[in-house]
Amino acid sequence: MQTYKKFQEHLTRELASIQSAGLYKRERIITSPQAVTIALQSGQQVLNFCANNYLGLSDSRELIAAARKAMESRGYGMSSVRFICGTQDLHKELEAVVAQFFGTEDAILYAACFDANGGVFEPLLDEQDAIISDALNHASIIDGVRLCKAVRYRYANADMQDLEAQLRAAQAQRFRLVVTDGVFSMDGNLAPLDKIHALAEKYGAMVMVDESHSAGVVGKTGRGATEEFNLRGKIEILTGTLGKAFGGAIGGFTTGKKEIIAMLRQRSRPYLFSNSLPPAVVGAGIYTFRYLSTSNVLQDKLHENTRYFIGQMQQAGFDVKPSQSAICAVMLYDAKLSQDMASRLLDEGIYVTGFYYPVVPKGQARIRIQISAAHEREQLDKCIRAFVKVGGELGVLKN
Numbered sequence: 001m002q003t004y005k006k007f008q009e010h011l012t013r014e015l016a017s018i019q020s021a022g023l024y025k026r027e028r029i030i031t032s033p034q035a036v037t038i039a040l041q042s043g044q045q046v047l048n049f050c051a052n053n054y055l056g057l058s059d060s061r062e063l064i065a066a067a068r069k070a071m072e073s074r075g076y077g078m079s080s081v082r083f084i085c086g087t088q089d090l091h092k093e094l095e096a097v098v099a100q101f102f103g104t105e106d107a108i109l110y111a112a113c114f115d116a117n118g119g120v121f122e123p124l125l126d127e128q129d130a131i132i133s134d135a136l137n138h139a140s141i142i143d144g145v146r147l148c149k150a151v152r153y154r155y156a157n158a159d160m161q162d163l164e165a166q167l168r169a170a171q172a173q174r175f176r177l178v179v180t181d182g183v184f185s186m187d188g189n190l191a192p193l194d195k196i197h198a199l200a201e202k203y204g205a206m207v208m209v210d211e212s213h214s215a216g217v218v219g220k221t222g223r224g225a226t227e228e229f230n231l232r233g234k235i236e237i238l239t240g241t242l243g244k245a246f247g248g249a250i251g252g253f254t255t256g257k258k259e260i261i262a263m264l265r266q267r268s269r270p271y272l273f274s275n276s277l278p279p280a281v282v283g284a285g286i287y288t289f290r291y292l293s294t295s296n297v298l299q300d301k302l303h304e305n306t307r308y309f310i311g312q313m314q315q316a317g318f319d320v321k322p323s324q325s326a327i328c329a330v331m332l333y334d335a336k337l338s339q340d341m342a343s344r345l346l347d348e349g350i351y352v353t354g355f356y357y358p359v360v361p362k363g364q365a366r367i368r369i370q371i372s373a374a375h376e377r378e379q380l381d382k383c384i385r386a387f388v389k390v391g392g393e394l395g396v397l398k399n
């Protein structure tokens with residue numbers, strides 16, 4: 001009792017300090033499905049511009065039907081890990097369609113991409129090897145690298161001179177793996193995969209790309225960063241999530257060279273010691289990848305929406321980060337301004353999030369807008385009008 005009392009005081013103090021620093025995260029409660037128009041518990045109906053619902057599939061009737069059908073035929077839960085008795089025909093089918101979609105040799109499913117990244121490095125590399133990681137890589141990559149004994153090198157975000165310097169420094173190691181996000185989520189910039197691949201060839205390194213924000217979004221048919229750079233089948237390891245463009249439920253995968261996937265099935269701890277994906281998620285996943293392989297309607301609409309929205313925002317005089325994805329970062333620089341602006345936009349019925357230190361560097365506060373194929377033109381226009389109104393009142397427009 002006494003022990004917990006001390007710990008309780010400690011936590012109470014820490015929580016108070018998070019609050020007084022203005023960094024306390026609060027969750028806004030939604031009472032509708034995830035979609036473009038959502039209902040908040042406050043009773044307000046708002047247009048959603050901050051979900052990873054890039055293809056608008058989160059509330060798709062077709063995905064819900066596919067999930068229901070799989071649940072009816074294969075049950076609710078698996079109650080097992082894959083290698084004991086948790087593999088259904090549907091799991092193998094989803095792995096096959098994921099590999100087909102990305103033009104890779106094989107794929108392995110995880111409960112989340114966080115687990116895919118957490119379980120990819122340690123089984124493949126050891127203290128004789130090197131991991132060379134972009135400084136802005138996702139937290140799950142950083143954690144995964146920490147679990148591995150390989151020597152760590154870090155290069156500045158998308159900085160090819162720095163990557164080359166780190167590759168040179170890593171020449172003494174046995175194997176080298178360069179790892180990067182495909183799209184970086186705070187700026188929306190694309191990793192220069194063509195250059196990364198060329199440097200990796202030159203210095204004898206393999207490459208891993210986390211396609212979480214790029215798959216379904218980037219490339220003419222939404223196959224991700226490898227499509228954009230004509231590198232399909234040439235990257236050793238890709239990871240990705242079912243939690244963003246592909247319906248947004250849950251689940252992750254690693255896909256790439258077949259011997260790598262085979263080794264992960266033997267040794268990857270989040271795969272061996274965590275439950276199988278439920279049939280509903282797997283069934284809807286199969287439907288999604290099949291659908292996106294035969295139709296480009298959603299990918300085209302997303303590209304069109306993104307082009308239109310970013311163009312209009314630039315014309316309106318906003319300071320927008322150059323983006324090669326469906327992410328549009330409106331730079332405000334000041335933390336308080338980013339929060340004030342997001343809150344006034346919500347009053348206008350536009351749901352966006354302001355980001356500031358430590359999520360982005362100090363003095364780099366911004367509002368991040370995420371475009372979806374489900375946004376209609378008049379909804380994009382409503383968002384732009386609200387930004388212009390609020391931005392004008394707050395004096396953030398350039399012209």
Ligand SMILES: *Cc1c(COP(=O)(O)O)cnc(C)c1O
Pocket residue numbers: 111112113114115117138140181185210212213240241242243250251252
């Ligand atoms: C969202 C994200 C993840 C985590 O994916 P989950 O499936 O939600 O765990 C991993 N990496 C990147 C780059 C992401 O953006």
